[in-house]
Amino acid sequence: MIEDTIQKAEGTGKLTVDEIEQLMSITDKNEMEELFAAARRVREKEFGKKIFTYGFVYFSTYCRNNCSFCIFRHSNDELGRYRKSVEEIVQLSAALQDSEINLSDLTMGEDPYMIANDYEKFLEIVSAVKDQVGISIMASPGAMPQHMFTKVRDAGADFYACYQETYNRKLFESLRLSQSFDDRRNQKIWAMQAGLLAEDGMMIGLGENVRDRAETIAEMSSLGCGQIRAMTFVPQPNTPMQDYVQYDSTDELKAIAVMRLVNHDILIPCSLDVEGFAGFNSRLDAGANVITSIIPPSKNLAGVAQHEMDIENGNRSVAHVMEMLDKKGLRHATDAEYRAYLSAHRPKRVA
Numbered sequence: 001m002i003e004d005t006i007q008k009a010e011g012t013g014k015l016t017v018d019e020i021e022q023l024m025s026i027t028d029k030n031e032m033e034e035l036f037a038a039a040r041r042v043r044e045k046e047f048g049k050k051i052f053t054y055g056f057v058y059f060s061t062y063c064r065n066n067c068s069f070c071i072f073r074h075s076n077d078e079l080g081r082y083r084k085s086v087e088e089i090v091q092l093s094a095a096l097q098d099s100e101i102n103l104s105d106l107t108m109g110e111d112p113y114m115i116a117n118d119y120e121k122f123l124e125i126v127s128a129v130k131d132q133v134g135i136s137i138m139a140s141p142g143a144m145p146q147h148m149f150t151k152v153r154d155a156g157a158d159f160y161a162c163y164q165e166t167y168n169r170k171l172f173e174s175l176r177l178s179q180s181f182d183d184r185r186n187q188k189i190w191a192m193q194a195g196l197l198a199e200d201g202m203m204i205g206l207g208e209n210v211r212d213r214a215e216t217i218a219e220m221s222s223l224g225c226g227q228i229r230a231m232t233f234v235p236q237p238n239t240p241m242q243d244y245v246q247y248d249s250t251d252e253l254k255a256i257a258v259m260r261l262v263n264h265d266i267l268i269p270c271s272l273d274v275e276g277f278a279g280f281n282s283r284l285d286a287g288a289n290v291i292t293s294i295i296p297p298s299k300n301l302a303g304v305a306q307h308e309m310d311i312e313n314g315n316r317s318v319a320h321v322m323e324m325l326d327k328k329g330l331r332h333a334t335d336a337e338y339r340a341y342l343s344a345h346r347p348k349r350v351a
């Protein structure tokens, strides 16, 4: 019975892959509502009304890779690319800090300029944001060699994000062309060994089936990451997958709720990158507790899945997010509350 499985997850935080698949297969509206309500109860029990917020600073859209789903892939010649200076990145992070956003997510494609000489420029950016701003930092530079993780930690990063997208090895290889599945999985483990919190993520609608989704949720949950996410794939122009039909958000919402039920106390994003502000309520109602990809308007910054969605109209700005949280009876977590969460969940450094 679906009810029993939901109850078991709510009580224990544990489900088998078969049980996760059972919940991910729900189509009945009432059962889905039960699933979301249980996920909200778990969030409320662990976090109260607190919701965290992350700003998104996509500072370089150059990339050496050719992921088949991504608009920033190397061979997309149609794209006007940019690379922000250290000063601009510091200013953007300072603006996020001034707006009381909890974390600055410093993201880039695997930009050859940034990764040359053992990631010299990237480390310079992380250190500058740490020293000159002091906001909590997520480092999202793509896959790195193992020895880089302690350097990124020492430069001042708190989190390291690297999404597997799927734990179906064959599908992975068709998406992240010429990249190693095991190396990407290990990124999260190496990050945690270096004392960083890690984030993993799955994409929905890339050709996977419901069993793949269940196995991916189980695998992400078993790694011990501080944050895991699900996002619906949005087909991008000038990519090999441009003609894929986009899913609606139902499976993403179910994934958010199931991830919450099997990971009671971790961070799960409500991403504004898929549907812009239209997806805000539904993702929070499914048990998410971090608003991600808050992007200040008029800064010429891109998002990821929807690289323009709701940015220039200010709908992904801080003021708008705070107002909407208030309307839902939730509240924005303070900097001290976020840092306390990080301290309590930071893996012990062993590398």
Ligand code: SF4
Pocket (backbone or CB within 6 Å): 063, 064, 065, 066, 067, 070, 071, 072, 073, 074, 108, 109, 110, 142
């Ligand atoms: S997903 Fe990341 S690594 Fe792959 S092409 Fe896009 S920016 Fe590069």
